[in-house]
Amino acid sequence: MQWKNNKTHFGFIAVALHWLVVLSVFGLFGLGLWMTGLDYYDNWYKQGPWLHKSIGILLFLVVIFRLYWRWLTPPPVALSSHSSWEIRLAHFAHLLLYLLLLTIMISGYLISTADGRAIDVFDWFSIPATITSIPEQEDNAGWIHLMLASFLIGLALLHAAAALKHHFIDQDQTFKRILGR
């Protein structure tokens, strides 16, 4: 398996990035829902958000690199068996997934930095606050963060369902490609 993508195959980097983002997004979504309902005296009350924010910031860097990588080495062309509406719809869904990811991560950043506090990424480094003057920033950013995250999970499940449809019903290469085959 080559590092870079070519006209017919995804390279190792793109495949690894895809699955890393899948794992992180579903993990962060679950963690986010769970941690906001914790009892004040729960051991995870502080650790949960700390982990959520640390991974979130790292994921942002990963997604930026993923977009750079996609620009550097474009994904394989669509299978000829796919109809043009399928291709257009899939491309639109991919674009939306990226936009949602970025917006969710930025809105999350705006919650925690609304009062000028920085976000600690584990004990490694911290990201300073920038925008702090949006009216009711933490509340509005929080609402957007939750709504778009729910929408992203829904869209990601549709995206997965489409891939599985190609695999099991059409029995084409679509899903195998993102496994690097």
Added chain:
Amino acid sequence: MKLPTLISSLLVASLTLGSSALMAADYVIDTKGAHAFIQFRVQHLGYSWLYGRFNDFSGKFSYDEAAPEKASIEVNIKTASVDSNHAERDKHLRGQDFLDVNKYPEAKFVSTNYTPGKDGKGMLKGELTLHGITKTVEIEVESIGAGNDPWGGYRQGFEGKTRFAMADFGIMKNLGPKSKDVEMILSLEGIRQ
């Protein structure tokens, strides 16, 4: 009536009105100049006091030095203006675990009676509406001072303290055994109207 006479009688009338207003004992709380604070404190884990305040409120009171027992006050608080100097905590305080500000955007205190004590102290009774629940609370009041301000007005200031269990107002979030109660510290300066 000649015009100058009309003007002078109008002048007299307005002066009379003005002075009668000065005799009245109605004050508007100086939220505009921010010489009024509605603060609260809750123990954190039982180890320290956490302070917060409500930034957006308005109110008026009536206080006549000659008849302090007639004093009354009304204060309206916008609950979304809660500020504990930490955005994530404020977001939590505005949410359903605490103030639930979308459902209960306002809190209100309306006094029912005032019992003056010694040295400018007294006990103020009234109805506090918080989190959609109205209960009688008693506020220990202390007169801080009164007099002319340097800009032509007359001011009067008080500090009040009260304490109640958050659960009494339906705020059930468990913050620990030492953190069931909240203390309110109301520091209000009024400008006489």
